[in-house]
Amino acid sequence: MRKTLGVKLIVTAALSLASVGAVSHAAIAETLRVGLAAADYSTLDPDRATATQDVALVSWMFNGLVRFAPGSADPARIEPDLATSWETSKDGLVWTFHLKENVKFHKGYGTLSADDVVFSFNRAKNPETSSYASDYAAFENIEALDPQTVRITLREPVPGFLGLVANYHGGNIISKKAAQELGADFQRNPVGTGPFKFDEALTQQSVSLTAFADYFRGAPLIDGIRADFIPSDSSRELAFRSGELDLIYGQRERHWVDQAMFWDNTNVDIFAPGEFRTLFINRAHAPLDNIKVRQAIADAIDVDQIVQFVGSGIARKGCSVVPVGYLGEDCSWAYSYNPDKAKALLAEAGFENGLNLTAVVSSNSAQKPIMEVIQAQLAKVGINLQMNVVDHPTYHQQIRKDLSDLVFYGAARYPVADSYLSQFYHSDAAIGKPTAVTNFGHCDAGDADITAAKKAATDDERLKYWSAAQKKISEQVCSVPLFSLMQVWARNTALDYGVELKGSLNLAPPITELTTLSR
Structure with missing residues (x-):
């Protein structure tokens, strides 16, 4: 009897230990909670x-x-x-x-x-x-x-x-x-092959994804992802610091990064690519069809001051209409800060007493504060910029309806000059056309060279055409290049991406079948 009881106790203890082990392993597979800086999603159609x-x-x-x-x-x-x-x-x-x-x-x-x-x-x-x-x-x-x-x-x-x-x-x-x-319902019920599949969307609340057990690289190690829409920076930060979120879209400002690095159980990830910030000048709106007015705007903007405001390590000054570091970037025609020249140009254009402009501006922390700096710079030369501040989805809608004299826009594309020149500066991509993409300036100065570069037989020939396009676009002052803004996210130390994060063209950390969460 005693021997049998002893065996039973040993078996029971072993089973208990096995159960504890099973629970510990299961605890690793949890839902990743992400805070996104938006009020809602627009579409899930890629x-x-x-x-x-x-x-x-x-x-x-x-x-x-x-x-x-x-x-x-x-x-x-x-x-x-x-x-x-x-x-x-x-x-x-x-x-x-x-x-x-x-x-x-x-x-x-x-x-x-x-x-x-x-x-x-x-x-x-x-x-x-x-x-x-x-x-x-x-x-x-x-x-x-x-x-x-x-x-x-x-x-x-x-x-x-x-x-x-x-x-x-x-x-x-x-x-x-x-x-x-x-x-049309595909945009709300997307079907792909990735490690996570769409589960549910709650308007202005969240999108939930679940692990795809049949993923061809193997089942994900976490159960799924719940992405909460939290446009308020302070609310997103509070939810993260209280443990309600594991990963959040951060504020892309040096002082915020410096503070976040000292939060408990927090890693701050700063990674490429930088979204290239540009101020597009809408040539379809008078008096911006006057090149002297456009030149005055370019001369009034102090890019160095803006980069200093954003912070080192987060912003890299631009010089060409093609983003920093893209193949084909040519800075031979960069603008320089010259407020006295800006005032003189405005006077020559008939605006010696000043000029009023309007801009639709996103309330997003990566845009509104910078536009306030630009607003102050323009005011010094007599340009009064009235900012219509709206939420980010409304901003995207309105700038695509040609409602803005100046459009502040940031984007990352495949890092060759053609991807940016074609989408932002070829007339086929001008807002209002059936083929519209993001040509907010209605620029057509570089059309012939952008098109010729696509047909070029050699890289040297292609680079020559890209350079010519940048020169013509700069001479016509279709925009004012500003800076590249790096991606900034904060995560709980319990979250391991499973890979080293140096860059992500999709502007978010890679959440894959290798990602783990050990909270």
């Missing part, structure tokens, strides 16, 4: 997602044919994603991709095939279904050679082609069946 919060959510649900290595924004580190391998013709016009087998879509929508890839890129190049259509204008033909092979034929060589088929913007692959079945 071909329409342009707002920062939308792009972040999309990045956790979708894959491209290739991908930027998690934690990197370096084009030199592009690697296979849904494709296992690819080949290209000597002239760079024909690309053939071989797909992974047995890659499953979310929610029972079947297995990835070449037809899904063909459908996705035809959708990405269609202005009626995509905000990135202009990027794919050179895609002449997309065809399925067999269920696992896709061939893309280009009209002309495309600089940085792999960036267009990566897990970024229009490069994300969607389920053909889901998109056709759901129609």
Whole structure:
């Protein structure tokens, strides 16, 4: 009896220890709680997602044919994603991709095939279904050679082609069946192949994603992601510091970073790419159609003061209309701060007694304070800037309705000059056109050179055209380049991304199947 009882006690103790071990392991798999700096999402359709919060959510649900290595924004580190391998013709016009087998879509929508890839890129190049259509204008033909092979034929060589088929913007692959079945509702019920799948959206509250157990790289180590929409910086910070959130979009200011680094159990991540801040001058609005007025605005803005205001390490001064560090950037025609010249130009243009302008401005902490600095700088030369401050989604809507004389805008694109010149300075991308993207200045000065660069046979020739375009755009003062603003997020030390974070073109930390949370 005693021996039997002893054995039972040992077995019971062993089972108890096993249960404790099981509970400890399960405790690691929890839902990641994220605080986003927005009032709501706009769309979860990857071909329409342009707002920062939308792009972040999309990045956790979708894959491209290739991908930027998690934690990197370096084009030199592009690697296979849904494709296992690819080949290209000597002239760079024909690309053939071989797909992974047995890659499953979310929610029972079947297995990835070449037809899904063909459908996705035809959708990405269609202005009626995509905000990135202009990027794919050179895609002449997309065809399925067999269920696992896709061939893309280009009209002309495309600089940085792999960036267009990566897990970024229009490069994300969607389920053909889901998109056709759901129609317009696809933007609220997205179906991809990524590590997390869409679960639920509560208007102006949150979006919930759950781990996709059948993810082709393996089931995620966390249960899911709940992204809360908290536009107030102070409310987001309070929720993080009280333990309600594990990861938050931070304030991209030096003093905030310096403070956050001393919070308990907190890591601050500062990473690339910098979103390039530019002040676009709307030439479609009088008197901004007068080049002397535009030149006066450029001369009135002290970029060095703005960079100092934002803080070292967070902001990098720009010089060209092409962002800092992009292939093809040419700073030969940078503007310089000269308030006396600005006053003289305004007088020559007939505004010796001053000038009134209006701007729709986001209440976002990454925009409003900087626009207040610009407002004060313009006031010194006699330009009264009336700011209409609205929430961030309303700002995006109104600037795309041509309601603003000056548009302060920040964006990151694939780091070659063409991606920025085409979207922000080619007349095809001008606001109000069917092919509109983000040409808020209605600039057309560089059209011929931007187009010629797309057809250039060599890199040297392409660089020459890009340089010429930047010169003409600068001479016409379509905008005032300001600075690149790095990404800033704060996370609980219990959160491990599973990769080293140096960059993310999707502007949010990489949350993948490798991410763990050990709170």
